[in-house]
Amino acid sequence: MSNAPSIPAGYQPPAGLLAGRTILVTGAGSGLGRATALAAAKCGATVILLGRTTKKLEAVFDEIEAGGGPQAAILPMNLVSATWADLFEVAETIEREFGTLHGLVHCAAHFPGFTPITEEKPKDWMDGLQVNLTAAYALTRHCLPLMQQTPDASIVFVTDAVAREPKALRGGYGVAKYALEGLVKIWSQELSVTPGLRMNSYDPGALQTPLRAKGYVSEEVQKLPEAAIAAPGLIWLLGPDSAGVNGQALSRG
Template structure:
């Protein structure tokens, strides 16, 4: 890990009254798109954000934006498919900050859109590793810290496709359904604790993944990641009471 830890007060020594001041947040897939936008929004609200992704250059761009807005971040380049790195993530955060208050699991893989019989083993392994296995490892690694927090919040970026199986989307849909079931099971297990666990359906958003799935779509008509980031950040606040829900955050009507 690199860069500065969270600070107790903004410049000038005045108490930091931002709603997430003093809290530590971890955001995966934060080099671009929804992950970057959420990390920037959490930092704007006062959280110190640990941002992870494979692309260090993208993380640096996110960090530049966070710093320009008066926030702070720690950059942690890693491959979400690297099990040993994910297993060490929670302990590493604890060693550095002694706490973790917020987890936003955003990293995902679309894979190849193809008929189910044509899914290649390497493509199947990739989407399983990113969408399903990484979710389990994040819960296993970071769950104890989140449960120990006074208002732990975990948010997992999902998709409405888990409720509406669609032709050619079998690999993505199956692994997102696995994520969905695992997260909601964890939510049931923690229902009597202070932890709040939810999934979000961002709906159609102008991201690189969306362009890959719908190359002919006019992205200018879609919400930008920054448009939905505040709605996801709202789920990370101490006052959030929803638990075990799938919440649509897109401003576009269903």
């Protein structure tokens, strides 16, 4: 593992940084997932857009096309109901259609709102663990063999401040994000035997996103930075500038 790395202050990815790379982004239809997909395409990556709502994915696809980026791909999938076999099929589809995968960013998240753990609805608890932890783990595991064939591959789990400093009322969402941090620490050590493959977590900070709006009043959310401000940090983690950074809990500066 690297020693105390940090995302360079004010980092802006150079043009063509991700040219020739294929990047899978979950939760790509809105919020940070959308911002990350657009930023990756702008840097030359072929982006695979995975999300629940086809209409939203199509809108991002059109934005990428209008911006002159490489043609993206759409993979509609509801991670709440996705099975082990469904996620395995995603990896198979990527291998069949693209032959390689250089980056995987887990932006998809499920947060029903603030609630005490003892009062959280059973379905919200199960859905939260499924989307925020289990599906992210399974998709990564299925994509690993493909990523291990590339000389430089990066896996990023988008996390939250409550994962590093747990707080009350975050329910299953907080538990899952806390578990993700442990997963990254353990799994990155195990994967360190694969040269060029790295795994990190990234806290983008409070952003103006639909997810944030579920827990806070809209007036407060509108005062926050737009999701695009956090995308450069993710592009840094996906690109060659972060080579050697592994097993780290990074945050937007």
